[in-house]
Amino acid sequence: MNGIAALARETQHARDCFLRACELDVAVRKPGNVSFASPGHRMTAELFIASAQAAARPLFKPGATVGERIEGAVEATWAVAGCNTNLGILLLCAPIARAVELAPDAIGSAARLQAAVEEVLQALDLCDAQAAYRAIARAHPGGLGSAPEQDVRQPPSIGLREAMALAADRDTIARLYRDGYGALLDLATDSLGAAFSLLPMAQGDAAGARTTAAVQRLYLALLGGIPDSHIVRIHGEAVAHSVMAAAQGWQASAGGAASLDADPDFAAWDDALKARRINPGTTADLTVAALLLAGLVRP
Known part of the structure; x- marks a missing residue:
């Protein structure tokens, strides 16, 4: 009974971290993305919060496979949002949720968490691929296009990790499925800093500003490190590289403890991206x- 209670406690902790991560995603201004400060792309921050709350239960359903978690969470999202707000988030977080259930002792250790996620990725099979393909078709993300092999509009014939590997050269999420989550975990640790804590919620103006600054550093490091896959699909490589270069220019300003919210040029960049319908959606995911990974490593 103690083991069952401990597993339930760790699963709840992971679910709380997921919800807090989704909250910070829209609580912090991240240029081009939807936030409470700046709606856009015909969506609001409240829609993203509702989506996260609806998706959390199937995403952390005990005993569910990765594919079942993805498909269930996408269906729950559509029931409350009626559009695709979080497909990339769910694709990325489902293996993490499964890893926490299978290896609850991985919480608190970057090495164990990375190993647990890798074990989950290695075990992905055809059923996971079938469920994930149905979820992707249901969400119908913008600029999906077609693929010469294992196109999502047709039933897959290989496991989910193998299918993702075929798309890894053109999609960052697929690349993480192929290569593992180690690089993402390392970047999160480096960008957020040793003092960052996801839970409990930071209290007070100073603590809130530090949290905002840390999330903005992380976002800019991700956006400045690789062309955003969603921008590439919709607008092409040149636009994605221009956004990446702009993010690199902002990284030096994001190096301190203060957020960039007080800088009118930062808000203007956000508005300009939205005016051009440029959405770094993969970077937000x-x-x-x-x-979530950082919150699990530093419970």
């Missing part, structure tokens, strides 16, 4: 997954 990676930010949530990185925050």
Whole structure:
């Protein structure tokens, strides 16, 4: 009974970290993305919060496979949002949720958590691929396009990790499925800093500003490190590289403990991206997954 209670406690902790990561995703201004300070792309921050709350239960359902978690969470999201708000987040977080259930002792250790996620990725099979393909088709993300092999509009014939490997050269989320989550975990640790804590919620203006600054550092490191897959699909490589270069220019300003919210040029960049319908959606998804990993490493 103690073991069951401990597992339930760790699962609840992981679920709380997921919800907090999704909250920070829209609580913090991240240029091009939806936030409480700046709605956009015909969506609001409240829609993202509702989506996270709806998705949390199937995402952390005891005993569910990765594919079942993805498909159930996408269906729950559509029931409350009626659109795709979080497919990338769910694809990234489902293996983490499964890893925490199978290896609850991984919480608190970066090495054990990375190993647990890798074990989950290695075990992905055809059933996971079938469920994930149905979820992707249901969400119908923008700029999905077609693939010469294992296109999501057709039933897959290989396991989910193998299918993701085929898309790894053009999609960052697929690349993480292929290569593991180690690079994302390392980047989260480096960007957020040793003092960062996901839970409990930071209290007070100073603590809130430090949290905001840390999330913005993480976002800019991700956006400045690799062309955003969603931007590439919709607008092409040149636009994605221009956004990446702009993020690199902001990284030096994000190096301190103060957030960038007081800088009018930062808000203007956000508005300009939205005016051009440029949405670094993959980077936002990676930010949530990185925050979840960081929260699990530093419970």
